Amino acid sequence: MRRLFLAALAAAAVLAAPAHAQELPDEGQSEAGYQAWLAAHPHLTGTILSFEAWQDAAGVRGVLPTWQILRTASMWRTCGGQPFEIPPFRLWPGLTQTLRFIRDHVKPVLGEVDAVSGYRNPALNVCARGSDRSAHLDYFALDLVPRQPLTRRQLFERLCPMHARFGPASGAGLGFYAFQRFHIDTRSFRRWGAAGPAGNESPCAVLERGGDPEAPPLPPPVPVVTTPAPPPVTPTTPQPGQR
Numbered sequence: 001m002r003r004l005f006l007a008a009l010a011a012a013a014v015l016a017a018p019a020h021a022q023e024l025p026d027e028g029q030s031e032a033g034y035q036a037w038l039a040a041h042p043h044l045t046g047t048i049l050s051f052e053a054w055q056d057a058a059g060v061r062g063v064l065p066t067w068q069i070l071r072t073a074s075m076w077r078t079c080g081g082q083p084f085e086i087p088p089f090r091l092w093p094g095l096t097q098t099l100r101f102i103r104d105h106v107k108p109v110l111g112e113v114d115a116v117s118g119y120r121n122p123a124l125n126v127c128a129r130g131s132d133r134s135a136h137l138d139y140f141a142l143d144l145v146p147r148q149p150l151t152r153r154q155l156f157e158r159l160c161p162m163h164a165r166f167g168p169a170s171g172a173g174l175g176f177y178a179f180q181r182f183h184i185d186t187r188s189f190r191r192w193g194a195a196g197p198a199g200n201e202s203p204c205a206v207l208e209r210g211g212d213p214e215a216p217p218l219p220p221p222v223p224v225v226t227t228p229a230p231p232p233v234t235p236t237t238p239q240p241g242q243r
Contacts, residue, residue, distance in 0.1 A: 024145070024181075025074055025116050028083045034067035037084050047086050054092050060099040068115040069095065069142065072124055079127035087119040091139035095119075097170075097186040098140055105166045106184060109158040110146045116181065117143040135173060141185035143177070155180055156213050160204035163191060176203055 027033055038044065048066065055061035070084040077083075087095075095118070106113060120128060120136040135141035146155065159182065163174040168189045175183035176193035191202040195213040203213030 025071060025083075026077065028077060029071050029074075029116075031065075031067050034070070034084055037082070044086060050089075051086060051092065055096070055099070058096040058099075060096055060103065063099040063103045064113075064115045064142070069099075069118050071116060071118055073117055073120050073128040073130070073136075075128045076124065079124055081121075081124040081127070085119055085121065087139045091119070094135075094138050094140035094187065095142075098142055098184060101166075101170050101172050101186050102142070102144070102184060105162050105170070105172075106144070106159070109162045110148065110150075110155075112147045113144040114147060115142045115144055135185035135187045138187065140187040141173070141183060143181055143183050145180050145182075150180060152176075152180065153214060155182065156203045156207055160202075160207050163204065164208075167191075174202075174204070 028037075038048070048070075052061060052066055055063075055066075067084070070086060072081055072083060072085050073079065075081075102113065117136065118141070119139045120130055120134065122137060125132075125134055125137055130136060150158075156176070159174060163172065166172065167174060171186050171189050173183065173185040173188060174191045176195075177183065191204050193202045193204075193213075195201050195203040195206045195215075196211070197218045199217035206213040206215075
């Protein structure tokens with residue numbers, strides 16, 4: 001029974017991750033979907049050319065395909081949003097930093113990766129249950145999945161040492177979601193996930209102390225219910241005339 005209980009807890013930990021972080025893009029966010037979206041919005045062609053020219057000037061063109069880094073949230077359809085969106089020009093520098101980090105540090109340890117979520121406008125971010133301080137709002141963040149088949153343990157073992165070494169100087173954030181999906185941004189150095197005894201630690205922290213980042217959380221302590229003692233009975237002395 002205990003084994004079944006712990007397995008159920010492990011499943012619950014996966015389900016507890018944000019829904020948008022569990023889902024891979026649907027057909028509306030494929031490359032063909034991007035071409036259909038662009039055909040339906042021909043007025044955006046010039047802005048996309050400017051976006052790509054910006055990447056050229058920054059030396060990050062081709063780190064990831066344009067159609068991937070313009071993907072919004074996986075829940076775009078449920079939220080009535082757009083599958084792709086060009087962020088405001090003022091936010092482009094943040095993505096440039098993140099693409100450099102992916103090129104220089106993520107790809108060398110993982111190989112090729114695919115971007116599955118980038119900019120989320122405020123309304124879409126709320127609907128997708130993103131944090132009100134999400135780095136996706138400022139276009140510093142990309143959610144990624146490796147193309148090479150990897151176990152979650154292998155994902156942790158490759159990304160965590162890399163992040164410990166290069167993350168602080170780059171101001172890079174590293175987060176792990178369900179399955180092989182992970183988050184990279186360059187807004188601030190931090191890390192998070194759903195590992196450890198309480199299910200609220202980064203898998204990197206668990207690895208560093210020699211623990212198992214895939215171990216299910218420990219069951220919560222069983223509360224001890226105590227029955228309060230009845231109040232003491234104070235004997236009464238009969239008063240005169242009451243006998």
